[in-house]
Amino acid sequence: MPNLRLALCQIDPWVGDLARNSEEVLRWSKRAAESGVDLIAFPEMVLTGYPVEDLAFRGSFVEGSRAALVDLAAKLQAEGLGDVPVVVGYLGRGEPGSRYAGRPQNCAAVLRGGEVVTRFAKHFLPNYGVFDEYRYFVPGDQLTVLRLHGVDVALAICEDIWQEGGRVAATGQAGAGLLLSLNGSPYERDKDDVRLELVRRRAAEAGCPLVYLNMVGAQDELVFDGETLIVTEDGELLARGPQFAEALLVVDLDLPAANEDGLPDGTVLADGLKLTRVDLGGAPKERPAQPIEPQVSERLDDEAEVYAALVEGTRAYVRKNGARSVLIGLSGGIDSALVAAIAVDAIGAENVYGVSMPSRYSSQHSRDDAAELARRTGLHFRTVSIAPMFDAYMGATELTGLAEENLQSRLRGTLLMAISNQEGQLVLAPGNKSELAVGYSTLYGDSVGAYGPIKDVYKSLVFKLARWRNAAAEARGEVPPIPENTISKPPSAELRPDQKDTDSLPDYDLLDAVLTRYVEGDEGRDAIVAAGFPAEVVDRVVRLVDTAEYKRRQYPPGPKVSPKNFGRDRRLPITNRWRQG
């Protein structure tokens, strides 16, 4: 069997930054070439970043992407890398004369010898969950097969392998020796299991090994977890990239020799895909005497994985928005403490600013816990009382009850924004998904900020992550960042005397169980009651969730963790009178 040495570049492109992304492709290609590789590959739309959303409609951006591609081919050549084919994703257009001439496409191209050797577009366009690709792109209609050193390598882009048939079936028909898929597949809890099973099934269907090269990093609400995979047609896992880290995977693969009598160029395959053969030449290679051992990274445990996604999402959002530091209101409670721990892990304690903003209802233990968190993590800490501002409002207006409670929260939001405007930090919002689901937060109060690191994390998971983070510190002989009292005390907003979250909400374990069914599972009220949950709790939760859509829309973005995050995934009318289901 001929051998190919592949370089899979699991990297983090920045949406819209064509110059930076081109430089990164060049830099990683140079690194890869040092290992004498035969083919270098990058993720889906690496030149533009993913997702580009409405930038796809700006003609000058599409042209910018196409020009950057041509320019990149020339630069690779100029840097002495012209001999190695490089596969990169970019934003292109339907070919002139084709059915979809000129319309935006999610494309990939093979660069070699200073030229764009071949181009193709994604065939299946996802339009569910976080994806809206029918809105932006038109589909491609070919199966590109590269012949390289005597091996046929079929190419695909992401959704192409998530749907039945299409390029996977066509790869089998074409008798290719390898299927290489470029992906921009967003993180979701437990999705890695789904992906591995999918890749195994598709490799078997294609009848050849499958390379699943994924993006890493984060863009707004989407986190890309990497974990590039190589799986044989028998389901054997040959290689796995790390999660949440850029990586160069170099691997020697023995692959079936190309069939010289295979189907000819132009053959119409499954789903009407036209076989497009591209001969890159090169004699078949023997397996090297000293093959590079494939990397098979260990997977993170569930909590470690979620925590890493939150850290990566926060790091990327802060950096990609050009901020250096963040500001967090520290109440002494578990939400803001976990957000602070995440921020410290993402950008370093020296770039994290905390402010305690006590009111007359703040307990001494809350102030102490906030200060203790600061001491343990080393973040910058200050205390500013909101009492004078509160008194000024109460002197000018007649406020009682919820209006008085919300006022305190908004005074803190205004203070955070004032400090942020004066000093330049990006404000992080501490809300968790359980609160957001039921609207247990204050618009323009605790919801203030540019990013919400735990907005897609249910409260019961917040507790687990806090304990996990402390235990991880202890296992490394470090000081656990979160004070034990912050974790063990009953949650309270402290906006009136002796307030507890349980005054307004069911116990969080019960609440989260109902929310998981209603929000993630789209189960109706009757089905949830039939599953054994108390009807009065279900009715209350359903009513709260249905009426909190406006608050959720106003919440800052945050890393997607669950199947239905309150951002790209879930789109409800605000004025929605459906309360019976």
Added chain:
Amino acid sequence: MPNLRLALCQIDPWVGDLARNSEEVLRWSKRAAESGVDLIAFPEMVLTGYPVEDLAFRGSFVEGSRAALVDLAAKLQAEGLGDVPVVVGYLGRGEPGSRYAGRPQNCAAVLRGGEVVTRFAKHFLPNYGVFDEYRYFVPGDQLTVLRLHGVDVALAICEDIWQEGGRVAATGQAGAGLLLSLNGSPYERDKDDVRLELVRRRAAEAGCPLVYLNMVGAQDELVFDGETLIVTEDGELLARGPQFAEALLVVDLDLPAANEDGLPDGTVLADGLKLTRVDLGGAPKERPAQPIEPQVSERLDDEAEVYAALVEGTRAYVRKNGARSVLIGLSGGIDSALVAAIAVDAIGAENVYGVSMPSRYSSQHSRDDAAELARRTGLHFRTVSIAPMFDAYMGATELTGLAEENLQSRLRGTLLMAISNQEGQLVLAPGNKSELAVGYSTLYGDSVGAYGPIKDVYKSLVFKLARWRNAAAEARGEVPPIPENTISKPPSAELRPDQKDTDSLPDYDLLDAVLTRYVEGDEGRDAIVAAGFPAEVVDRVVRLVDTAEYKRRQYPPGPKVSPKNFGRDRRLPITNRWRQG
């Protein structure tokens, strides 16, 4: 030619409120039946309201819609209306055994004799602009043709007539005598011209008169403008419903007699649509001796139309959210004055509360103008100084420049929300589209509120609408609501001494011209400069627009007026580094 008397019910359904919408269909059907009509029709998805968005994924809601349809058929019969076929839109599912069995569909049904006589689903699904129907629905694959009193009536739903081929072509093939399209077509400035031309072209293609029955009212950001049309195959306009008002249009139409030797049931027509014939019986009718004169409503002028859309959007949002009154911060400037005028027209001065919140930088003329607006319109008015709150913050923090300016705006936002929480009004935000486009507003400050009536209106149009509204009042012998000084003085945020908008922004006419190209037209920087705009202005505007996406996302919803509103229409990444185009 046989005659049919049609009743077209141009009404406003409420999303999610199946019970209310069913009652409305019943109520309007009763009214229609009083005119002895042969067929009663309602808009697209009238039973559920439109758009339902992710409610389509909740199985219990789909089942609720299906059950409401069956129940409605029975109720119509019970009320003595069983003899008249009623065409209603609803949310359904793919038929068992079909390609898309069980999946949500945008459906319509014919009810008669207490039964659901026939059902079909929208064929073309829009997935651009404000529409995401690929996300929610699967397409229908039949052309339903009702035979009624000797006339063949073909049925379609909205997008079915916006795309080439499909049901329009199939209607021509089937030789139908009438094409009836149920619509939920959102308002956009000048869209009525586009619609009329489209309906004329489609009637010619179908070879028969076309009834274009549109929804009216508003749902979140979408306003439905009504203006139901009937056009002959020769392009003659037979009837036009009013804009922005519920209406029952009854019309006697002489239509070609059905061809007894026409294509049989089951024939495959254009786009693979299967001809589905439904015989509702009834002998051909002669044109009545005293036919009902068709209503041909006058169209509103451009400014009257936009203003009416803003009033309708505001009225619907307030009512559908269960609020009775609104609260507006009145600065004395033109934006808040126009918003107040809109609110007064939408829900009555007795339900509109204004508050003047002067700071040390507020001019006397601003305070006077705010009070004068209140006097002219009769809205409730109070003044609360933000000076004590400002002093409290300035005593506790070191704020200068922009941080000090934004603080004043946020103190006002907090005050509005406090009053709103205490008294129960819904806060209206006064921002216009020019400001939002370039980020000339304060997060959690002047952007506070549940709804932004002029958020999709450029500043130059704000001036025109204010002048138009005043002139309309004068023409009726009423007091113009907006003080002349509010319109004539140079715009200022008054957050520092002698501040003017032109300190930070180009003149609004120039700014709006550049924005219209960059935002609405998706033109690149180079193209705008090439069109003759100063490069330094274009560069500045492009930079401001590209970096203000986060602020725009946080802005309340408001009525869509222009091709690319900053809500459903335009979806940019927040962390977007594309600054060259």
